[in-house]
Amino acid sequence: MIDVFAAIAIGLGAGAAAFFGALLLRPSRHSVPEVAAALAPVPERTEILLTGPRVIDMTVSARQMVDCAVAEPLDWTDLVCALTPLFGPLPDQPPQEETILTSEGNPDLRLVISPQGPDLRLTVSGPPLGLGAQLRLQADRADLDRLRRTMALVPCPIWQSSDSGQTLWHNAAFEDICAQMGCAADGPCPFDLLPAEDEDTQVTRVSAPDLQTGGTLWFEVQSHRVPEGWLHVALSIDAIITSEMSQRNFLQTLTRIFAHLPIGLAVFDKERRLVLFNPALIDLTALPADFLSVRPNLLSFFDMLRDKRMMPEPKNYQNWRDKLGDLIAAASSDLYIETWNLPSGLTYKITGRPHPDGGIAFLFEDISAEVSLTRRFRQEIETSHAVLDCLDDAIAVFSQMGVLSFCNEAYRDLWNSDPDITLTETGVTDATRLWQAQCRPTPVWGDLRDFVLNLTDRAIWDAELDLLCGQRLICRVEPVAGGATLVRFSRIGAVVPHPEPSLHDA
Structure with a gap:
């Protein structure tokens, strides 16, 4: 009985499946192209x-x-x-x-x-x-709106022009500039631009009148070639132009000032090229003006000095040229000072100083007269010292401040002292203490100290001194030029032995 009911259920299931399968597989009355055409959007007029x-x-x-x-x-x-x-x-x-x-x-x-x-x-x-195109267009429209807002807020003028110079598109900043210049934004390009035909990018510095303020507007325009023509981006460089004009005026002022300066001046920029020189540099170095006008670099400048024999000839010029970098570093840190003894007999003092913005300034000073005067003065001093060393009298010279500035050989022998070998200065108090220790008691020393330190009412005076060894001296004190004082010790006769001072004498 159960098997009969199972067979009936299976038969009914198979029949239902066959009926619904035939219904689903029956062809539609409309074809696929007709359905697609019905679903396609109707284009709007x-x-x-x-x-x-x-x-x-x-x-x-x-x-x-x-x-x-x-x-x-x-x-x-x-x-x-x-x-x-x-x-x-x-x-x-x-x-x-x-x-x-x-x-x-x-x-x-x-x-x-x-x-x-x-x-x-x-x-x-x-x-x-x-x-798909509609969805892509919707996404692009969002980007387009964003770009439009950006272009409207960009402060620098941006515009696109055709090859003939006609403005095809521009932003709000370009309209503002055209309003300041008094021209139409949709007309020809208000700037005088001549893009090169063989270049895709060009940078041009242009100026335009500002009708609102009566001044001049300066821009640096970057032009880029695009399929429709040229895309231009203008950057305001008014501050740069003002700075350059101020710097140019400052250089002209310096040039006029340095034109009367007897010291030669050569200023090199951070690229190590000559940017400023004065006429004294031409007179001192004999470098031609046309050579200096072409802005030579630092190496060429020193090479020309060597060719003109206006610098000491180094033993190995190539090694010296290699060490020129050390010279530049020393000048950059304000540490370069040299004295050049030229073959012509002249003497130049070369000073290197750092210049603003990484440059270097060299000063050429003719110190031949000073060196000659110093040498002559030094020679006269040496001659005077040699003459004083030949005298038998012991001589000591004190400065206006009471410092022992000179003594001869006879002084060193008499007092067995050489002030030149000490590191400290010898004052009149130290000297009189030394003299007093080798002489018999006398009130002269106090008067001598007062005379050296006094600057008024001074006259020559002398006194006799007795050394402990029995030698008698004449001490003469006399003022000399510049507030200095000369003390001279002269021996008198033969040595006379003195008895030891008693307690009463002391």
């Missing part, structure tokens, strides 16, 4: 209607195309500006006969201008836009 030059009606798609609001009034000029980037140049006046224009980027996209009596109808036709 893009039309604009004008009466005369004024737009009286336009579809939603047309308003999206020209990017305008619903209640915004438009005319033929506005349509020309909006449709020229899409379909090329349009006539300045509405045409009187039917005209068909195609898009340069999409030949399937057409603009038909049809006169209809007093009206003019503009119809844009093209292939329908698929779902």
Whole structure:
């Protein structure tokens, strides 16, 4: 009995499956292309209607195309500006006969201008836009809105021009600059730009009058070649121009000042090129003016000095030239001072000083007269010392401040002291203490100290001294030029032995 019911259930299941399978596999009355055509979006008409030059009606798609609001009034000029980037140049006046224009980027996209009596109808036709293209367009529109906001807020002028110089697109900053210059933003480029034909990028420095302030606007324009022409980005360099003019005026002022300076001046910039020199440099170094005017570098400058024999000839010039980097480093840190003894007999003092912005300044000073005077003065001093050393009298000279400045050989022998070998200065108090220790008691020393340190009412005086060894001396004190004092000790007769001083004498 159970087997009978199982067989009946299986049969009913098989029959139901066969019925529904046949129903699902039955062909539809509509084909696949017909269904796809029914589901495809119907393209919206893009039309604009004008009466005369004024737009009286336009579809939603047309308003999206020209990017305008619903209640915004438009005319033929506005349509020309909006449709020229899409379909090329349009006539300045509405045409009187039917005209068909195609898009340069999409030949399937057409603009038909049809006169209809007093009206003019503009119809844009093209292939329908698929779902993927619509989604991509929606994403690109978000980027486009973002870029438009960015371009509107960018403070530097940005615009695109054709090869003939006509402005095709610009941002808000460009409009502001054109307003300052008193010209139209949609007209020819207000800047005098001549992009090179063989270069894709060019940087040009231009100026334009500012009608609002009466001054001059300076820009550095970077031009980049694009398929439609040129894309320009202008950066304001008013501050740079002002700084350069101030620097140029400052250099001119320095040049006028240094023109009367007897010291030769050579200033090199951070690139080690000569940027400033004065006439004294030409007179001292005999370098030609045309050579200095071409802004030679530091190595060429010293090479020319060597060729003109205006610097000491080093034993190995190549090694000296290799060490020129050390010279530059020393001059950069304000440590370079040298004295050049030239073959002509002249003596130059060369000083290197750091210059602002990484430059170096060299000063050439003729110190031949000073060196000659110093040598002559030193020779006279040496001669005077030699003469005084030949005298038998012991001589000591004290300065205005009471410091022992000179003593001869007889002084060293008499008092058995050489002040030149001590590191400290010997004052009149130290000297009189030394003399007093080798002489019998006398009140002379106090008077001598007062005389050396006194600057008024001074006259020559002398006194007799008795050495402990029995020798008698004449001490003569006399003022000399400059507030100095000369003390001379002269021996008198033979040595006379003195008895030891008693307690009473002491």
